[in-house]
Amino acid sequence: MDLIWSSGDAAPSTGLSDDDVRDAYPWPGSTSARRWVRAMMVTTLDGAAAGPDGLSGSISSSVDKAVFHAVRRLADAVLVGAGTVRAEGYGPIRAAAADVTARAEAGLAPAPVLAIVSGSLDLDFTGGLFTESTVRPIVITGAAPDPDRAALAHEHCDLVATSEPRPSAASILAILEDRGLRRVVCEGGPTLLESLVAEGLLDEADITVSPTFAGTGSTPRTSGLESVAGFELAHVLTADSFLMCRYVRAAAG
Ligand SMILES: NC(=O)c1ccc[n+]([C@@H]2O[C@H](COP(=O)([O-])OP(=O)(O)OC[C@H]3O[C@@H](n4cnc5c(N)ncnc54)[C@H](OP(=O)(O)O)[C@@H]3O)[C@@H](O)[C@H]2O)c1
Secondary structure (H helix, E strand, C coil): CCCCCCCCCCCCCCCCCHHHHHHCCCCCCCCCCCCEEEEEEEEECCCCCCCCCCCCHHHCCHHHHHHHHHHHCCCCEEEEEHHHHHHHCCCCCCCCHHHHHHHHHCCCCCCCEEEEECCCCCCCCCCHHHHCCCCCCEEEECCCCCHHHHHHHHHHCEEEECCCCCCCHHHHHHHHHHCCCCEEEECCCHHHHHHHHHCCCCCEEEEEEECCCCCCCCCCCCCCCCCCCCEEEEEEEEECCEEEEEEEECCCC
């Protein structure tokens, strides 16, 4: 057992620039490298994924948000469940001018594509995330979606239906990989994350520990998994009593 830091020591700080933070969350070497799927989540000390208002922002902080945005910068796809899009009011996905250049040099599209998983297709297709994102969003749904909702969705996004009634994580990631989208950051929520973990398809878990208790009344329940998945600690950044932990799946190397 190692003592990394105690409160009697000089206060640690990330002390890192935005580019340092981006570099602290590397993607596999090149765009042709194998798929890499990371989850980006914040949790309270009592395991809540949302504050009493049902939002993750109320348990987050400026440093957590800085890490959240840094990790997006060189991603191919931002993957989210529809529950998160509805709750958090996702806006358009664009890239800063400097990142557009860096992305081009890395062989990436001008901005990450937003990929939303939704069975109901209960999404606001007139919202900015559909009308103002740099890259047309992808919506992944199950077999036999509601025809009216599907027709509406087709006008505003690339709608892809799987052959399964409810898309498996394997199908979701295969749909992205077919489009050359291998650097995937999953921003939740708990239901979608559960699918990725249950199918053993999560390579990395970037989990911020928020120094607060919120109760789990606003946190969605997920079903129990059949086994316990192991992850190894790759780094911890800290500022303002938040811990930004990067865990890599033990077998992922
Ligand atoms: N702490 C954090 O870092 C964090 C991150 C994200 C979200 N959150 C919070 O989590 C809450 C939302 O949680 P949630 O679990 O409902 O979010 P979610 O996983 O984003 O959304 C669940 C919905 O996504 C669709 N979905 C997810 N997985 C699917 C699958 N395998 N197949 C088909 N559809 C799938 C379904 O949409 P349809 O209902 O449209 O069929 C399902 O109802 C909010 O309070 C949000 O603020 C917290």
